[in-house]
Amino acid sequence: MNILAIETSCDETAASIVDINQNNITVKSSVISSQVHLHAQWGGVVPNLAAREHTKNMIPVLTETFTTAHAQKDNIDLIAVTHGPGLIPALLSGVSTAKSLAYIWRKPLIGIHHIEGHIYANWIENSRQIAFPVLALVVSGGHTQLVLMHDHCTYEIIGQTQDDAVGEAFDKVARLLALGYPGGPIISERAQKFEDSGQKNDITLPRPMENSGDYNFSFSGIKTAVLYLVNEYRKKAELKNNDHLPQDFIDATAHAFQRSVVEVLTKKTLKAAKQYNIKTIVLAGGVSANMQLRENLKKQINKQFPDVFFSTPPIAYCLDNAAMIAVAAYYRYKTLSKNDIVKLFDGWKSVNAKANRPLNILTK
Numbered sequence: 632m633n634i635l636a637i638e639t640s641c642d643e644t645a646a647s648i649v650d651i652n653q654n655n656i657t658v659k660s661s662v663i664s665s666q667v668h669l670h671a672q673w674g675g676v677v678p679n680l681a682a683r684e685h686t687k688n689m690i691p692v693l694t695e696t697f698t699t700a701h702a703q704k705d706n707i708d709l710i711a712v713t714h715g716p717g718l719i720p721a722l723l724s725g726v727s728t729a730k731s732l733a734y735i736w737r738k739p740l741i742g743i744h745h746i747e748g749h750i751y752a753n754w755i756e757n758s759r760q761i762a763f764p765v766l767a768l769v770v771s772g773g774h775t776q777l778v779l780m781h782d783h784c785t786y787e788i789i790g791q792t793q794d795d796a797v798g799e800a801f802d803k804v805a806r807l808l809a810l811g812y813p814g815g816p817i818i819s820e821r822a823q824k825f826e827d828s829g830q831k832n833d834i835t836l837p838r839p840m841e842n843s844g845d846y847n848f849s850f851s852g853i854k855t856a857v858l859y860l861v862n863e864y865r866k867k868a869e870l871k872n873n874d875h876l877p878q879d880f881i882d883a884t885a886h887a888f889q890r891s892v893v894e895v896l897t898k899k900t901l902k903a904a905k906q907y908n909i910k911t912i913v914l915a916g917g918v919s920a921n922m923q924l925r926e927n928l929k930k931q932i933n934k935q936f937p938d939v940f941f942s943t944p945p946i947a948y949c950l951d952n953a954a955m956i957a958v959a960a961y962y963r964y965k966t967l968s969k970n971d972i973v974k975l976f977d978g979w980k981s982v983n984a985k986a987n988r989p990l991n992i993l994t995k
C-alpha cells in the first residue's frame with residue numbers, strides 16, 4: 632500500500648510517500664524543508680514563526696513529494712500525520728493539511744505519535760532483522776526514554792529523563808560554548824576534532840544517575856557543570872565579556888561532555904537489555920545521528936550481547952522526516968480491526984493535534 636505522511640511537529644516541513652507490503656519498504660519520496668537557519672538567530676525554535684513557515688512551505692513540499700514519487704492522489708491508500716507531541720502552532724499546520732486532503736480525497740487518515748515515528752525509522756532498512764522484544768533508546772531534542780516493545784505498536788516506558796532531554800543538553804552546552812544552534816552536530820564535530828588530535832582529555836564531567844539503580848536519566852547537571860567550567864576558565868584566563876573562548880578549550884569541553892552523555896546512555900541501555908532479555912536494540916531520535924553514540928553502543932552490544940541485533944536508522948531518517956511517520960502508520964494500520972479501519976475514513980473529523988501526547992497511552 633502507498634502511504635502519504637506529513638510531519639510538522641517542530642521546525643521541519645516534511646512529507647513522504649512510502650510503498651509498504653509486509654516487510655518490503657520502499658521510500659518513494661521524502662521531502663524535508665528545514666527552517667533551522669531561520670530559528671538559529673533566536674537560539675531555538677520560535678513556535679509561531681515555525682507555523683508561518685510550515686504554511687508557506689506545505690504546498691511546495693507536497694508537490695515535490697508527489698512529483699518525485701511519480702504518484703497521484705489516486706495512488707494513495709492511507710494518509711498519516713504527526714498528531715503530537717510537538718509545538719501546537721506547528722502541529723496544527725500539518726494536521727489541518729492532512730485533514731483537508733483526507734476529506735477532499737475521501738481517504739482514511741491516521742494520527743501518529745512523533746516518537747513512534749522515530750522508533751519506526753529503524754524498520755526502513757532493517758525490517759527483516761528486527762525481532763521482539765525490542766528496546767528503543769529514544770534520544771531527541773524533546774525526549775530521552777528507554778522504551779520496551781513486546782510487539783508492534785506497544786510501548787512501555789521503563790525509564791526517562793527527569794529534567795533535560797539529551798538533544799536539549801547538546802543545544803544548551805553548544806550555546807554556553809557560543810557554537811550556535813542546533814548544538815548536536817557542531818558539538819559532535821568539535822569532539823571528533825579533539826579525538827583526532829590524540830590528546831588526553833583532563834576535563835571530567837559528572838555522569839548523573841549513572842548508578843541510580845533505575846533506568847531514568849538526568850542531563851541538567853552536566854550542563855551546569857559545563858557552565859561552571861566555562862566561568863572558571865574565563866576567570867582564570869582573565870577573559871573579558873566579549874573575548875572568545877579558545878578553540879582547544881571548546882574542543883576539549885565538547886569531547887568531555889559528549890563522552891559523559893554517551894557513557895551514561897550506553898550503560899543504562901545495556902543494563903535494561905540484560906534485565907528484559909532483549910533481542911533487538913534500536914536507536915531513535917535526532918541524537919541517533921551522533922556517530923560516537925552509534926559506535927559506542929555497537930561496540931558494547933557486540934561485546935556483551937553478541938546475539939542482540941543493534942539497529943540504527945539510516946542517517947537520512949534520524950532527524951525529523953515524514954517517511955518514519957508513514958512506516959509507523961503501516962504497522963499501526965496492520966494492528967487495526969476491519970471496524971477500526973472503516974473509522975479511519977472519519978479521520979478528518981477525529982484526528983487532533985496535542986502538544987503533550989504521551990507515548991505510553993498507546994500500550995495495549
Ligand code: KG4
Binds near residue numbers: 770771819917
Ligand atoms: O528528533 P529531532 O530532529 O527533533 C525532536 O524530535 O526533538 O532531534 C533534534 C535534536 C537537536 O537537539 C539536535 O541538537 C540533536 O537532535 N542532534 C544531535 C546530532 N544531530 C542532531 N545531537 C548529537 N549529535 C548529532 N550529530
Ligand code: ZN
Binds near residue numbers: 771916951
Ligand atoms: Zn523528532
